Amino acid sequence: MTEVQRPGIVVVGASLAGLRGAEALRDRGYDGPLTLVGDEPHRPYDRPPLSKHVLAGELPPEATVLPQLSRLRAQWRLGRPAVALDRERRVLHLADGATLPYEKLLIATGARARTWPGDGADLAGIFTIRTLEDARTLWSALACRPNRALIVGGGLIGCEAASCCRDLGLAVTLVDPNPTPLARLLGTTIGATLAERMRGAGVDFRPKTKVRALSGEAGQVRRAHLAGGEVLETDLVIVALGATRDTGWLAAAGLAADAGGLTCDGACRAISIAGEPDPDIYAAGDVARWPNPLYGDRPMTVEHWGNAVDQARHAAANMITAPSAQQPYRHLPAFWSSQFGLNIKLAGHTAGADALALVQGARASHRFLAVYGKAGRSIAAVSFDEARWLPSYAEAVAAGARFPPFPEAIDQPRVERLEPGFPAARPPAHRAAPALEASHV
Template identity: 70%
Template sequence: MSGRAGIVIVGASLAGLRGAEALRRGGYEGPLTLVGDEPYRPYDRPPLSKHVLAGELAADATALPQLLPLRARWRLGSPATGLDRNAKIVRLADGSSLAYDTLLVATGARARRWPGEAEFAGIFTIRGRDEAADLRAALARDPRSVLIVGGGLIGCEAASCCRDLGLPVTLVDPNPTPLARALGTLVGGTLAARMRAAGVDLRPGTQVRALEGEAGQVCRARLADGGSIAADLVIVALGAVRDTGWLSEGGLAADAGGLTCDGACRALTRMGVPDPNIFAAGDVARWPNPLYGGRLIAVEHWGNAVEQAAHAARNMLNPADPQPYAHLPAFWSSQFGLNIKMVGLADGADSVAIVQGSRAAGRFLAVYGREGRTIAAVSFDEARWLPAYAERIAAGAAFPPIHDATDQPAIETRPPGFPPPRPFPASRGRVPEAAHA
C-alpha cells in the first residue's frame, strides 16, 4: 500500500509502537505518523503501579525499547479530537488535521475518575506517567492515612506498595473480596487474608458515596452506610473507560466499552459494516474472540496489545486476505509477596477447582469451568502447570482437563462466587458504577 497520506496511528503507547514496528517489519515503506496525547515517546505502564510507586524506578525511566527504525513522524502532546471518515481526516487538539489512507486506532483506555476529583488536592488515579510521578511524590511525604477506592488489580497493587512503604492503608471495595470480578470470591478470599496479614484495613462490601475536604485538601470519605473514613490521600482505582470519545462523530460502533471490530480487527460502523481503512488494537479494541465463542471482549493486558497490534498490521498490509484474531488473555501481578498469574477469562465461570497446592497454604493453581469446558486458570505462587492449562483452555478441553498430575490434590469442584453483573455505563455526574458493583 502506497497512498499519498500513508498510515496514521492514533495512540503512541505499547499497541501503537508495536503496530508501527510490525508495519515496517511487514514491508510498509510509505509515510507513517504516530499521534499521542502525552508529550512522551511510548513507555511501559505496568511498572507505574508497582516499581514507580515503590520508589524503585523513576517514572521517566519506563520508556519502551524501539525494536527497529520506524522512520515515523511523531505528533505528541496533542490528542485526537475528531474523525471524519468521509474525508479520511483525523483532527487534533491543536487545531491541525492529519489525512490518512489507513488508520490504526490504538488509543487505549483512561482511568475512571471520581466525579469532582479536581475539587480537592490529594486525590489520585494511576494510568499515566505524570499521574504515577505525582502520586509517588505524595506517598514520599508520608501521608497519615491512605484510602484506596476499588479492589481490582491496580487497587491491590497500590495497597501492596503502600504497605511496603510502611504507610497505613484502608482499601474500600463494594465486592465481598478483592479481585472478585476477575477471580471470584473463593479465590479472592485468599488474597483478602493475605492483605489483612500485611496490615491493610480491608473493608469489603463497602461503598464510598462522597469524598470530602477541608481548605481544598481531601480529608475523608463518606460511606453509603453513613460512616466515614479519614484520609489525607485517596487513590481512585475504579477501572478504566476506553478512549473513544474522539470517535463520537465518526459513525463507528464506539462507546466507553471500546471500539467494536470484526474478527480481522477492522472497525465496524454503527450499521455493523467494517470500514476497510480503519483498524484497532490494544485496550480500545472490542472484538469477537473465537476462543470464547465469538463473544465480544476487550482486553487490558500487555500481551494482547502487542499481539493484536501485530495482527492488525498484518491485515492492514494484506486487505485481500484478512485473518481472524484469536487471543488467549493473560496477565500477571506481584503483590503482598505473591506472584499471581492468570490465563483465560474466568468471568462467567460456573465452577472452579483447586488442581495444585492448597488455598490454606496460600500456594495453589485454580482452574475455572463453564458448561463443562475449561475457560481459565490462575496460579498463586504455583505457575509450573499453568502453560499446560493454557493449552487446554485454547483447545476448549473439558473441565477440569488434567487428572492424576504430580502432587495433585483430590479435586473438589465449587462455585467460584462471582458478584452479579454491574450496571454500565455510569451516569454523568454520579458516583461511577464501578464503585457500587
C-alpha cells in the same frame, strides 16, 4: 514538478499497541509515510511498572520508556490528541487545529482511568494511576508520608497500590463494594485468599462498602464519607475504579464506539454504525472490542500487556494484506500481578464461569493453581505462587479442554471442587461487551 507525498498510514495512540503496531508495519515491508499521534508528550512507555515498581520507589518514572524494536522512520505528533475523525474526507483532526490525511488508520488510543465521580472531586490529594504523570505525582505525594492512604476499589490496580503503600510503611484502608478483592475477576472463593493476605499485611480492608463522598479543608481531602454513615480520616485517596475506553473523539465518525470500546470484526477492522467493517480503519489494544474465536466469538476487550502487543501486530499485518486474505485474531488473555509477596497469574477469561477446581497446592498455604470451568469446559486458570504448572493449563484452556483438565495426572493427587463465587452482575453504565479488568499488564 513537485511530487505530492501520499498520506500513508496514521497510528492514533502512541503507547504500547501503537508502537508495536507501527514496528510491525515496517517489519512487514510497509515503506510509505507513517505518523504516530499521541495525547501525551512522552514517547511510548511501559505502564505495568507504574502501579508496582514506580510507586514503590524501586524504579524512576523515566526508566519506563519502551525500547524501539525496529527502525520506524516515522513522524511523531506527541502531546496533540486526536479530537475528531472525518471518514468521508479521510482526515484526522488534532487538538492543535492540525489535520492529518490518511490512507489507512490504526486506532490504538487505549483507555482512561475513571476519576472520582462524587462530591469532593475537586479536592487536592485525590489520584488515579494510569499515566506517567499520574505515577510521578502520586509517588511524590506518597513520599510526603500521608497519615493514611484510602484506596477506592479492590481491583488489580487498587490491590497493587495497597501493596505498594504497605511496603512503604503507610497506613492503608481499601474500600470495595464486593465481598473480596478481585471478586469480579477471580470470584470470591479465590478472592478470599487475597483478602486474608491483605489483612495479614496490615491493610484495613472494608468489603461490601462504598464511599459516598469526599470532603476536606482548605482544598485538601481530609475525610471519606461511607454509605453507612461512617467517616474515615484520610489525606490521600487513590481512585481505582477501572477505566473507560478512549473513544470520545470518535463520536461523529459513524463508527460503533462507546465507553466500552470500538467494535471491530474478527480481523480487527472497525465496524460502522451500519454494521459494516471499514476496510481502512483498524483497532488494537485496550480500545478494541472484537469477537474472540477462543471464546465462541464473544465480543470482548482485553486491557492486558500481551494483548496490546499481539493484537497490534496482527492488525498491522491485516492492514497491508489483501481484503480476501484477512485473518481473524485469536488471543488467550493473560496477565500477572505482584502484590503482598504473591505472584498472581491468570490465563484465560473467567466471565461466566460456573465451576472452580483447585488442582495444585492448597489455599491455606496461599500457593495453589485453580481452573475455572463453564458448561463442562476449561475457560481459565489462575496461579498463586504456582506458575510452574500454568503453561500446561493455559494450553488446555486454549484448546477448550474438558473441565477440569488432566483429571488423572500423577502429580495431582486430588482435585477440590469449589464454587467460584462471582458477585451478581451490576447494571451496565453503558452498552458494552465484557472486559477483562485491567492491570496495565
